[in-house]
Amino acid sequence: MQDNPRELIRVDHLSKFYRVADKQPGFRGTLSHFFNRRTYNVPAVTDISFNIFAGEIVGFLGANGAGKTTLLKMMCGLIHPSNGFVDVGGFLPQRRQTAFLKKITLVMGQKQQLIWDLPPMDSLYVNAAVYGLSDEVTRKRINELADMLELGEELTRPVRKLSLGQRMKSELLAALLHHPSVLFLDEPTLGLDVNAQARVRSFLAEYNKRTGATIILTSHYMADITALCPRVICIHNGSLFYDGDLDSLANSLAPSKEVRVELKKSYSPDQFVNYGEIQELNDRFVCLLVSRTKLTQVVSKLLSDFSVIDLEISDPPIDKLIGDLFLKGVVR
Amino acid sequence: MRLFGLSFKVIKTLFTTQYAYMLEYRVEIALWALSGVLPFIMFSLWSQNDVGNSFGLNDIGLARYFLSAFLVRQFSVVWVVFSFEEDSLSGRLSPYLLQPLHPLLRYVSAHLAEQATRLPFAIVITIFFFLFNPSSFWIPSLSQLFLAYLATHLAFSIAFLLQSLVASLCFWTEKSSALERLIFVPYLFLSGLLVPLSAFPEKVLMFANFTPFPYLINFPAKILSGMPVDLLNGFFYQILWITILLPSVNTLWKLGVRRYTAMGA
Secondary structure, X not given: OOOOOOEEEEEEEEEEEEEEEEOOOHHHHHHHHHHOOEEEEEEXXXXXXXXXXXXXXXXXXXXXXXXXXXXXXXXXXXXXXXXXEEXXXXXXXXXXXXXXXXXXXXXXXXXXOOOOOOOHHHHHHHHHHHOOOOHHHHHHHHHHHHHHHOOOHHHHOOHHHOOHHHHHHHHHHHHHOOOOOEEEEEOOOOOOOHHHHHHHHHHHHHHHHHXXXXXXXXXXXXXXXXXXXOEEEEEEOOEEEEEEEHHHHHHHHOOEEEEEEEEOOOOOXXXXXXXXXXXXXXXXXXXXXXXXXXXXXXXXXXXXXXXXXXXXEEOOOHHHHHHHHHHHOOOO | OOEOOEOHHHXXXXXXXXXXXXXXXXXXXXXXXXXXXXXXXXXXXHHHOOOHHHHOOOHHHHHHHHHHHHHHHHOOXXXXXXXXXXXXXXXXXXXXXXXXXXXXXXXXXXXXXXXXXXXXXXXXXXXXXXXXXXXXXXXXXXXXXXXXXHHHHHHHHHHHHHHHHXXXXXXXXXXXXXXXXXXXXXXXXXXXXXXXXXXXXHHHHHHHHOOOHHHOOHHHHHHHHOOOOOHHHHHHHHHHHHHHHHHHHHHHHHHHHOOOOOOOO
16 A cells, blocks of 8 residues: 555565576587576566656666566566565556556557557457447547547558558557556657657657556657656666656766857867866867856856857757666666 | 456457458468368268268268268367467567456457358358268258257367467466377367267277367267267266366466566567
């Protein structure tokens, strides 16, 4: 049970180990694998704890194999934890009770639930029957969600004839027909073009705003995370190493900001030494890395000390920062 | 009221959707129906060697038995282990597990829809059979038809549960379709598909009667073809096997699903 009434999900010391067989290459390895199979435990998620409140949109960040999807699968009840427990709205997900299943949905970008050779509409009516929706409610919800997702005649075309973007939007419609209050989304924009990604993102934001649903999302696209998730949970090698808002993560990863200045005339590098770390100096353009704490002071000095045409302040790209972090394997 | 997430509306929607899906593959289903002509091959083999008499059947009796065996097989054929294995390994099982409907019921509806799709092909094949064997033509009585229909559905239920039991092993072995071969061989010999069970020696027959296999083809086929059959004994064993297999599948499923790793998803 949750202590805080707004707390919807509690993950407590959750771990998952997969049993994996070890096989050496070659004929000898094959024989040995056949007669004397050796298996060992691979930790996918290790001792992770956090809480999620109702209505939050939370992004799971991590490199491939970090454990994001395993964590998501345990939270939605698809797989059983090895240790620890998950509580979602008062339910143990792995029990898969009907009342729990009616509250949640799982969308996997690389997998589909729609029947491949039939139009999405057929799958939608199957889902409606399975979730016990009346015909009237089904029609109303299909119209409502189809409007939000900009889907029309695609719903009556065989799934195999739809583009990837249309398929994904139809998948979302099928997954949300029963109005779940908790959405587990695993790479929902995987393989989509930039426009389709943007449409899926704006739909999810709108769905969250309209219904107050809680959304838990994994994505490799930082744009998904920055556009949707005020809070991120970073996982590295199966362990949690950051849980907080995205801005603070950016601040802690990059304590400096980039200040790009276009000048009326050329200056020598020595003249900028006291202002910040020079990233780039090119004729009448300079890019400086300035500490966040000194930013206001440095900018006003730059404006008074130099003939400035234009000045721009920006964060280093978050995807670059996090990518570097995962590459380095730095765990905080 | 719902049982395992099932209601009349769910049954109707699943069946009509699966039927629409099967119609997309009507040519494939026609070929499957044609591929089920093994009883006819066995009929021509036994009738040419005139060994039917040793089974206590003349040529007409033999023809009617094997046609009935063909028809029973058309409406009790089961392939759940292969679909389930594929869905389990590819991760397609994952969304089914997260919906309030037991995943095996989706496969039941797919089988029933396939049976409905097979019906016209089975009728055409039956017509051709009578054209080539006019002397074997017969029209079963309504009670025979009803009892054979019931026995065939019970046979389908046993076969489905038996294969579901093997399919549930997918949670442990990943390639449980290989284990299905262990069932297929006794099924082939003891179900009455190759030869009426009356052809077997008394001791083999006694052993066979304690397995589920004679109730899959031999029993319903005998009812349909009008051969003498112990109805009470046959239906008793059919219901007994269902009563044994249903909780076994349920238990194995519950144990197995704990091991599901959602591979490929």
